[in-house]
Amino acid sequence: MAGRLGILAGDGELPARLVEACRLDGREVFVLAFEGQTDPETVAGTVHAWIRLGAAGSAFEILKGAGVSELVMAGAITRPSLAELKPDLRTARWLAKVGMSSLGDDGLLSAVVRSLEEEGFGVIGVDEILKHLLAETKVYGRLEPDAEAVADIERGIAVAKVLGAADVGQGVVVQQGIVLAVEAAEGTDALLRRAGELRRAGPGGVLVKIKKPGQEHRADLPTIGQRTVEVAAAAGLRGIAVEAGGALVIGGDALGPVADSAGLFVVGIQTDS
Numbered sequence: 001m002a003g004r005l006g007i008l009a010g011d012g013e014l015p016a017r018l019v020e021a022c023r024l025d026g027r028e029v030f031v032l033a034f035e036g037q038t039d040p041e042t043v044a045g046t047v048h049a050w051i052r053l054g055a056a057g058s059a060f061e062i063l064k065g066a067g068v069s070e071l072v073m074a075g076a077i078t079r080p081s082l083a084e085l086k087p088d089l090r091t092a093r094w095l096a097k098v099g100m101s102s103l104g105d106d107g108l109l110s111a112v113v114r115s116l117e118e119e120g121f122g123v124i125g126v127d128e129i130l131k132h133l134l135a136e137t138k139v140y141g142r143l144e145p146d147a148e149a150v151a152d153i154e155r156g157i158a159v160a161k162v163l164g165a166a167d168v169g170q171g172v173v174v175q176q177g178i179v180l181a182v183e184a185a186e187g188t189d190a191l192l193r194r195a196g197e198l199r200r201a202g203p204g205g206v207l208v209k210i211k212k213p214g215q216e217h218r219a220d221l222p223t224i225g226q227r228t229v230e231v232a233a234a235a236g237l238r239g240i241a242v243e244a245g246g247a248l249v250i251g252g253d254a255l256g257p258v259a260d261s262a263g264l265f266v267v268g269i270q271t272d273s
Helices: 014-025 056-065 089-098 105-118 147-165 188-198 226-234 252-262
Strands: 004-009 029-034 048-051 068-074 122-124 171-175 178-182 206-209 239-243 265-269
Touching: 004 014, 014 029, 014 068, 029 056, 048 056, 056 068, 056 089, 068 105, 105 122, 147 171, 147 178, 147 206, 147 239, 147 265, 171 188, 178 188, 188 206, 188 226, 226 239, 226 252, 252 265
Parallel strands: 004 029, 004 068, 029 048, 068 122, 206 239, 239 265
Antiparallel strands: 171 178, 171 206
């Protein structure tokens, strides 16, 4: 049996799903929650500790004291400014070394992974534990994209690859060949709301989410779930396409009926990347 797993828990459903999967597998877990980032319900009933995002020195001490051998990063973290971070001495030295202001999210998260490994922790991806959540090449639900939607998906893939190569974001919304919005620091929900404000008459747009070229998959895979479907529907979108094998679908096949009820298609796609 592997040693105790440490979960660096951000926002969203993933941390709680990891806890549940480990319980079913009989593996001990320790959750490190971040003030202002982690939902308190995530750590209910778990062995855990709360910490500031900028307190790396204390974090390492807590994790090692808890007997953690492997770490997994799960859930969204809103990237703070340096002033908001209020780094301790160890974090400040690390930030000076990696150059936080010059790195995109994937570059920063890759640097975090390297630092964790240098501290002696094994770092694994969410997909190594929750393999069943990886998107498959298929249609989730009954609704399928028509020819116009397929063209929007192809346009979205091309734009998302350029966006990802610059380490900017993982998502883009395309309607009738026009790029309505691209994802940056605001996250998927805000991207969808902005796309809703910019939507044109006629068939709605499509959200395309793919991993960045060369992305550190252990840190931040594109993820969709029921909330994504609900926000997309409210924004007037007609569908969602995610990268098969490169994105997580929370809810799996159960997401299909949710999408059907909302009148959206959800598909796992190949991106040839």
